[in-house]
Amino acid sequence: MHGVPLSWYLILSAVLFALGVSGFILRRSVITVFMSIELMLNAVNLSFITFSYQWKQVNGHIFSFFVMVVAAAEAAVGLAIILTVFKNRATLNIDDVSSMKD
Amino acid sequence: MDVILFLIFAAIAVICGVNVVAQTHPISSAISLIGVMGSLAVLYLLLGAEFLAAAQVIVYAGAIMVLFVFTIMLLNAGAEVRRGRSWIAQLLGLPLLFAFLGLMAYFVQQLFPSAAMVHFGGFRGGTPLDVGRALFTQFLLPFEVVSVLILIAILGAVVLARKELE
Numbered sequence: 108m109h110g111v112p113l114s115w116y117l118i119l120s121a122v123l124f125a126l127g128v129s130g131f132i133l134r135r136s137v138i139t140v141f142m143s144i145e146l147m148l149n150a151v152n153l154s155f156i157t158f159s160y161q162w163k164q165v166n167g168h169i170f171s172f173f174v175m176v177v178a179a180a181e182a183a184v185g186l187a188i189i190l191t192v193f194k195n196r197a198t199l200n201i202d203d204v205s206s207m208k209d
Numbered sequence: 210m211d212v213i214l215f216l217i218f219a220a221i222a223v224i225c226g227v228n229v230v231a232q233t234h235p236i237s238s239a240i241s242l243i244g245v246m247g248s249l250a251v252l253y254l255l256l257g258a259e260f261l262a263a264a265q266v267i268v269y270a271g272a273i274m275v276l277f278v279f280t281i282m283l284l285n286a287g288a289e290v291r292r293g294r295s296w297i298a299q300l301l302g303l304p305l306l307f308a309f310l311g312l313m314a315y316f317v318q319q320l321f322p323s324a325a326m327v328h329f330g331g332f333r334g335g336t337p338l339d340v341g342r343a344l345f346t347q348f349l350l351p352f353e354v355v356s357v358l359i360l361i362a363i364l365g366a367v368v369l370a371r372k373e374l375e
Contacts, residue, residue: 156261
């Protein structure tokens with residue numbers, strides 16, 4: 108019987124996660140950094156659902172569902188924070204928002 | 210058939226994922242991210258997660274990305290200014306990324322030798338019925354807690370984004 112090896116799904120998930128990490132580190136626009144985080148969350152969701160398939164249980168789906176909910180909450184609050192920062196600083200570059208570092 | 214579908218949508222996901230990182234304009238990144246999420250929804254369907262495939266399209270590709278695009282438009286975000294990076298990052302970044310990926314692939318292959326094969330329809334426990342039953346019996350407490358979290362997030366977003374009253 109033909110089918111896709113389970114490890115391919117996990118490797119795809121690892122590739123997407125690595126892309127998210129590199130975007131998170133390399134990019135300077137705060138919105139793109141935020142989108143890289145969403146990309147990482149999606150990669151983890153794919154892993155959860157793949158393992159859910161392997162063990163033939165629905166628990167991975169539930170975890171994935173909760174990750175989605177938390178991602179939605181995080182997006183709402185994070186974008187509100189970005190809006191506030193932009194109102195006060197008039198910049199979207201994360202190098203210019205470094206007063207907590209100094 | 211499974212292999213063909215997987216390869217097509219995995220390729221779309223990876224290409225769009227590279228595009229998310231490579232594009233300098235945020236709106237191009239956002240559109241690419243929608244591509245990633247759409248192809249991941251198809252992969253969820255192949256894995257038997259019907260409810261989550263629908264939720265992925267509605268919640269992620271619909272609601273969250275609309276929020277992103279709306280913010281990009283509202284802030285009139287332009288293309289990112291390129292700045293010089295340290296030579297270590299330029300020299301080692303890409304090789305280290307590929308080394309990390311190779312290591313991950315090796316571990317995954319070692320941990321999960323190709324005994325398990327994914328067939329479309331091999332797992333039928335991901336219907337809304339099963340997910341709902343698990344959510345409202347075994348995971349009832351986390352579900353209620355997460356609803357409080359959503360409420361807090363709504364309040365936080367409203368408080369953060371409102372106009373300052375003098």
